[in-house]
Amino acid sequence: MARIELSRLAHSYEGRPTGESDYALKPTDHVWDDGVAYALLGPSGCGKTTMLNIMSGLLRPTEGKVLFDGRDVTELATEERNIAQVFQFPVVYDTMTVFDNLAFPLRNQKLPEMEIRNRVAEIAEMLDLALCLEQRVGALASDARQKISLGRGLVRTDVAAILFDEPLTVIDPHLKNSLRRKLEEVHRESRLTLIYVTHDQTEALTFADRVVVMHGGEIVQVDTPQALFERPAHTFVGHFVGSPGMNFLECEVDGDCAVVGGHRIRLAADTPTDAGSTGASLELGIRPEFLEMVFDGREHGVPAKITRVDDLGSSKIVTAAVGADTLTVRLAEEVVISDENCRLVFPPEHSLLYRNSRLCLKPTAGRP
């Protein structure tokens, strides 16, 4: 069991960092709660691999501490921390049998052979490897090899957390889902802390109870997959999660409305009432799925001009101009587009306000 705490953790690959931009990982406080399946999501260069390497002990941080259940492990080597790692490429001994591969970490721990047998049998059962225990690993397909790699981590009795680094990259697409399902089952049965690093939103959101999104060396949101979609905390999350990404329009604020080109758009009820009071960059954010399009010329909504329609079969992606801004709208396949002039309706519950790229939200508003 482990609760992993990052305390003022920061890292720079420069010898003497002078400014914020020298940091690959900016000073970060974060707690990975015990027994939760996390994903660490971000594009390449966001700092996620740096954070992972510090937690696993491959990299010593420039500043700050890593605590496992309150114990400072910052200076400890990987093998002195009770964590296991699963990499992109399976780390297995090809010439040994599946059984010997799984037993290897336990034999290193010098456990009695009887206990090793029981433990290996248990893990092999969990991973559907029981029938191939006597086979040599070299003869197996990539998904089985990756399961063995995972099994070598799970089998250890002293492991409190498993770190995954893009573990499904080399797995054939049609085998990915069975492995993803297996990971969910493993999590349910083992209740270990799992941290899954990836740049792929589907990998992250499918795997995780909670997703940690990184951007530019900072954590910008820690939330459920649903909240990343419905309440992105940062414009980056709105853009990065979801396809197409979220729309953002420069706006002003007047009371409980955003004002775009003279049109008033009511904001979500969980937007604080004082959101517009200070001079800052304000943007209205709404996902393409939530915008509605009407053609009957009623006097509600914002007038827009359709510039492009992409028929994706199951839906239509419409590009529309509102003033100088361009928005994307996802419509159901049956919607008939009768005119290039339309009005866009912004449902209040999905119309969010961003100040200096961060979501303005009442502190008490039902956050998970």
Added chain:
Amino acid sequence: MPLIFDSISKIVSSEVHIHPMDLRLESGSFNTLLGRTGAGKTTLLRLMAGLERPTTGRVLMAGEDVTGVAVRRRNVAMVYQQFVNYPNFTVFRNIASPLEVSRVDGGKIERRVRQVARMMHLEDLLDRLPAELSGGQQQRVALARALVKQADLLLLDEPLANLDFKLREELRIELRRALAESGAIVVYATADPQEALILGGNTIIVDGGRVLQQGAAAEIYRRPTSLRAARLMGDPPMNVVPGRIDDAYMRMGDDHPVEAPDHLRALPDGPYLFGVRPHHVRMGRGELSEITIHTRVDLAEISGSETAIHFEHGGSSWVSLQDGVHPLEVDESIDARVDPRRVFAFDPDGELVATPDHASAGRQV
């Protein structure tokens, strides 16, 4: 100036890679080759380029037989999945290289390179070396080099497959614009139906070295001629289950029979394969006219704005695609429902026999 395949086939050590095929790609047209890995897409591109010689048949370019003509004597540009750049050349020289080889004069090179660099958003990176660029930028350089050449035939072999998801989304839109302006016959190979739908143009579905169907991607999506084409043109693929029609009632798998909707009523009694698009499998108990499937979640795959709920139905893997993010536990009990007016019917050999009339199911938002 069309590109024509006249009974082209390719056999390698008695294994048929391409079955005899006629193909006509119009001058200035945009074409997508859609197929899984191993379907023959790359072989077709290589035959078009002249990198491979067909076993039988002729390749005609602008009316001229170019079957035996070497690739460097044809005006062809090619972009691969794995980006290839000259590591010691700057971005500028990387893009300029095809023009230098054909001895275009300096002023013109400068103009053309800057024009293409602007199109691919590389204008601020022209002095960099490839190693100083991100993967996405490196692939932009490779694309710019292909565009600068003003080839008659521009071949792209899954050029975005190695890039991150968001980058792929952005580059796809830029590429669509740049390729439309190129004036060349463009052939773009991909395994991703979404890409074929977004890029537009003429889609050619390739499977097992044959052309299964050809036309606008959205049209193939709505009116596939076979189950195979229906499944290839869709991600997740169309759900399929065997069933029967008897006395104006249809039955999918072990589901309770329902009255056959209008488009299936004219079919003779007998066995069929029924197909349902994933976003037409909705959650919750159906109405009386609908088919309700009681099942358990295999996996909820969440893509960011959609949730693909995988489950088993009648011995096949099925997927329901829902808008939004819906966390569901593995093995959780669910009800899924299908409106029979949305069901495609194929004969037992997989040939289409009835297409749903999309208007009849009304508007669902």
